[in-house]
Amino acid sequence: MSLLAKWLRPGKDNKNATHDAESIEQQALLEQYPTLKIMQDLFADCADLIHWSWPESQLDMLYFSHLAGNEEFAREISEPFRSIAPDEMEEVLSRSQYKPALDCRSASKGILDGNVCLFHKGSAYLVSVSLPETRSISQSETETSINGPHDGFVESxxxxxxxxxxxxxxxxxxxxxxxxxxxxxxxxxxxxxxxxxxxxxxxxxxxxxxxxxxxxxxxxxxxxxxxxxxxxxxxxxxxxxxxxxxxxxxxxxxxxxxxxxxxxxxxxxxxSFFEFFASSDDYYQRWAIGTMTRMLRFIAFVITISFTALYVSVTTFHYEMIPEDLLITITQSRSRVPFPPLYEALLMEITIELLREAGARLPTKIGQTIGIVGGIVIGQAAVQAGLTSNILIIAVASSAIASFVIPSYVMSASIRLIRFGLLLMAGLLGNFGIVMAIAIIFIHLSGLTSLKSSYLTPVAPINLKDWLDIFIRAPFSWIQERPSQTRTPNKRKTRIKQ
Amino acid sequence: MKEKLYPVHIAILVYMIQTGVVVFSLPRIMAEAFGYNGWLMVPVFTLIAALNIGLIAVVYRLSQGRSVFEILERSLTKIGAYPLYLVLIVVWSLLGCMVAKHYVYIFQTMAFPTMHPMLFKLLIDIVAFLLLIKGVYNISKATMSFFVLTAWMGLLLLFFVPDFEFARLTPFLLKGGTETIRGGLNGYTAFLGYELTLLLFPYVNTKKGFIKAVHAGNLLTGVLYTLYAFVAFGFYSLGQLTAFRFPMLDMLSYIRLPFVERIETLFFGFFFFTVLITIVMYIWASTEALNRMFPKAESKLLAAVLLIVIYGVSWLPDTLSKVEIWLKWLGYGQVIIAIGLPVFLILILLILRRKEQGHA
Structure with a gap:
């Protein structure tokens, strides 16, 4: 077997061997005591690395200027070393901020972290001058807040x-x-x-x-x-x-x-799965409004996954479910459409996804144009051209809008994907298909764990106390305990055991 | 960390195993067997089931939470227990399989009449397999979510309140029934499922509360069945009840909302969740027994083989009536197992205990 594997993948072992030899060499180099020469070899071809030298003081330094802050550099390097005599050098370097670097590994990591590496009479020191450029703290674009705190995380x-x-x-x-x-x-x-x-x-x-x-x-x-x-x-x-x-x-x-x-x-x-439907904003509203919003999101979840699927199921297999008055409207609306409802729905759903993706990739101003063009062209023209029915446009649009109500963008995207599964099952097996798809989703969900705890908490395993802060946003005085899923040693919110 | 079942899981699991499509024909079965006010017998059945659970409680207490297979093998030896296992496997797996086929046939009376029923059956078996291989703890988690997805359907009973008439209940009590014993036995099969808790002993979290939970599950089933039957008896006359094959299904088709009507296909679809749990738990029980016979085999493989075999067997009954006949006989067998197995286990445990005391 191993011979066959070698024959199938010729040269792989050789490559590995070379790679291993290289890494051993590299490892050995990193273990050495840092000298200017070795460090320069390590950072060979790094044009952005700055090398400063004061021959009169026998001082050399290596650093990346773009990782250093001006003030920090002035405080730690320029001012202390500007006007000192060569014999005072050791006294300055003995200050606590100048940390001796004992091997090339720590020295190189220090430089990459925004430290200046100083070399003096065969010794190496690191001093932090790090202040990498970052954007200022601003509101998150994916999770906007209406009346809560507006500071979002940045890249630092x-x-x-x-x-x-x-x-x-x-x-x-x-x-x-x-x-x-x-x-x-x-x-x-x-x-x-x-x-x-x-x-x-x-x-x-x-x-x-x-x-x-x-x-x-x-x-x-x-x-x-x-x-x-x-x-x-x-x-x-x-x-x-x-x-x-x-x-x-x-x-x-x-x-x-x-x-x-x-x-x-x-x-x-x-x-837990249900946690993705909560937003911090719920806590900044009165509890009744917070509760209503949270319930609305669960309704949005149901609408997202089921609206288009139900349209397909009903118009393909279960016309008997539509009351007589509504039936006339739906048949009129569908009479000019030459495709089966499944194709019609898939066409519209894919178009909506295209619009969404295009809107997300383009700058805001063009994104708006795309929205308008999409809204008019896809909405109005598709109906007039007889490619789709009015009712489907309403179903697809409502399910798309509902998907954006879910506060977590990642969860919203996942739900939009499983919606296609439901759509296909509805097109093939009608209501039975929808129910089967829901069963499969929940079977999958019931097998999931998050850090070894059930993903369906607090429904399975059931914990009604947690429902107060998951399905509704109960008044703060009611929410006495921390979520059971965390298995916290301190359940009650009001105290910390010493 | 091995996950265990909590009492609330067990209660819901018992309710979901018990509740199945029989609920759609239960009012008819009660009307045929007991006549006027036949719904009154539903609480009696609940009580009988509770007594049967009492037997299971005795087994649980005597066995101190040990697996029933272990107990059987200790007294009958491994080989001696095999014929019993075989009987259990056949009855349980066929019950699971026929419940699925029954569901398919009823569904086909409403939709997709031309599609081959075995195709639906195949899909159900695939879904059942997906759930089965996740183990009993995950099955119970899925059960919990399915319960939440279906529990709201009890509120549909409110739709019948305006048309409910006490006059239809009549002052006659249990008069006009035919085939009381056989019909009653048929009605009792609607309560079956609690006996599978015999196999849950090793998976239970706390020693306390297990039997209470089984009782709670049975009680929930009993209360809901009684409510359904009571409403059906006040909604339809006795003559109508005995004429309809699935009176509850006809009641569902009566519900009209402003934007949707004839929603029985959708709501019957939702019953798939409870049926799925019934199917999965019966097959799970069979797989557990099968695992004792082939301890070295992978349980996923055993489940797959079992499902394939019973899929083959389920080709045999090819009409709704034939499936109902199979279900009836399997139901009788299951009643015997539900009562007989705990009694047998109690005897074994008492003998074992006496032996141990003798040794001491």
């Missing part, structure tokens, strides 16, 4: 951490620093509140992040797919958000939060 993990720390001023808020990506070496912080988060969950999450094997991770949404319980499922299993208030509330609920550098999306775990 340190700014994101500061936003979270400003909301939760507690020594119990812990942040474990981890790293993912063989090449990108991205910083990932695992946050939890000690005493509220389940210790097993924290360990499990830490283990999963440490075991990630990938070269580069670009975004929190990407990391989620690498560590969640069922990467092949269409549903998101950890909730991602760009809203700082949402993350603070998840932490306070006993969940674990992960933020990573370079991504404005933080995610919390464990999450």
């Amino acid at each position: 993990v340190l700014i994101n951490l500061s936003l979270i720390r400003r909301r939760i001023r507690s020594t119990r808020l812990k942040a474990l620093k981890l790293q993912v990506g063989e090449v990108s070496k991205t910083d990932v912080y695992l946050l939890y509140i000690d005493g509220l988060a389940n210790a097993e969950n924290v360990q499990e999450m830490k283990k999963r992040i440490e075991l990630v094997e990938i070269d580069v991770v670009h975004d929190g949404n990407m990391l989620v797919q690498l560590i969640d319980d069922h990467p092949n499922s269409v549903f998101p299993l950890f909730q991602t958000t760009e809203r700082t208030d949402a993350i603070a509330s998840k932490l306070a609920g006993g969940k674990i939060v992960v933020v990573m550098d370079g991504s404005p999306s933080a995610f919390s775990a464990p999450s």
Whole structure:
């Protein structure tokens, strides 16, 4: 067998061997004591690396100017070293901010993190001058808020951490620093509140992040797919958000939060399917309005997955379900359409998806044009041309609008995808097909877990107390306990056991 | 962490196993067997089922939560228990399979009459297989969500309130019934399903509350069945009830909303969820028994083989009436198992206990 495998994949072993030899050489180099020469070799062909030299003081330094802040650079480098005598150099370098670099690995990582690496008389030191350019804190575009806080996460993990720390001023808020990506070496912080988060969950999450094997991770949404319980499922299993208030509330609920550098999306775990229908805004409204909005979203879910499917099912197989008066309208509307309802619906659904995708990819102003062109051309002209019926336009439009009511963009996209499955089943087997499709969806959902807890919590396993904060937004005085899914050691919201 | 079943899961599971398509013909069966006010016998059946659950409770207490298969094998030896397993496998798997086919045939009286019933049956078996391989804990989770999806249908009874007349109930009590014993037995098969809890012992979370949960599930079934039958008896006359094959289905077709009517195909569709759980749990029970016979075999493979075999068997009855005859006989068999198996287990456990005490 192994001979056959070698014959089928010639040269693979050789390649591996070369790669291994290279990496051993590289490893050996990284273990050495850092000197200017070795460091310059390591960063060979990096045109953006700055090398400054003061021969009179025997001082050399390597750094990336674009990772350094002007003020920081002036404070740590320009001012201390500007006017000192060569014999004072060692005294300055003995200050605590100048940390000795003991091997090339830490020196190179330090430079990549925005430190200046100083070389003096055979010794190497690192000093942080890091202030990478970031965009300013602004409102999240995917999760807009009407009357809640407007600050959203940005791409810098340190700014994101500061936003979270400003909301939760507690020594119990812990942040474990981890790293993912063989090449990108991205910083990932695992946050939890000690005493509220389940210790097993924290360990499990830490283990999963440490075991990630990938070269580069670009975004929190990407990391989620690498560590969640069922990467092949269409549903998101950890909730991602760009809203700082949402993350603070998840932490306070006993969940674990992960933020990573370079991504404005933080995610919390464990999450349940129903949680994706809640928005932070619900808590900033009076409870009755919050409850109504939340219920509206569940109705929107039903509309999204069933409206077009029901249209197809009824107009293909179950005409008897339509009352007489309405039947006349529907038959008139469908009389000019030459296609079976399934084709007609698929045509419209795909068009709507095209419009949505085009609108998302284009700049806002052109996106609006696309909306108008799509609305008029697809809506009006398709009916006049006899390609589709009025009623279907209403069904497709309502289900598309309803899909956007779901606050989580990732969940909304998943639901839009499963809608096509329902549509096909309705076209093939009518109402029975719809019911079968719903059964399959729920069978799939019942098998899903989020950080080893049931994804269908609090319906299965049932927990009626959790319903107060999942299906409705009960008055705050009613919501006494943290979500059961977190398996928190401190159930009651009002106290923390010492 | 091994997940276990909580009492509420068990209660809902019992209710969902018990509730099936029989509910659509239950008022007719009661009318035929017991005549006027036959619905009064539904609570009596609930009570009989509760007594039967009492037997299961004794088994549970004596066995201290051990698996019934373990108990059987300890006294009968492995080989000795095999014939019993075989009987259980045949009855349970065929029941699951015939329940599915029954559902298909009833559905085809309303829609898709020209489509081959075995195609529908195949689809149901595939869905059942998908659920079956997820294990009993996930089955119970799916059951819970299906329960939530179907529980609201009880509210449909409100539609019949304006047309409900007490006069139709008449002052006669249980008069005018024919074939009381056989009809009654048929009616009792609507309550079957609770006996599968015998196999749930090893999967239960807490020792307390298990039997209470089974009773609660049975009670929920009993209350809902009584309500359905009561409303049907006040909605239709006795003559109508005995004339309709599926009176509840006809009642569903009576519901009209401003924008939709004749919704029985959709609502009957929703009953698929409860039927699916009945099917899956019977097949699951058979697979459990089969697993004892072939402990080294992969349970997913056993489930697949079993489903293929019974799919083949389900070609045999080719009309609704024939399926009903199969169901009737399998139902009788199941009644015997429901009562006989716990009694047999109690005897074995008592003998084992005496032996152990003798040794001590």
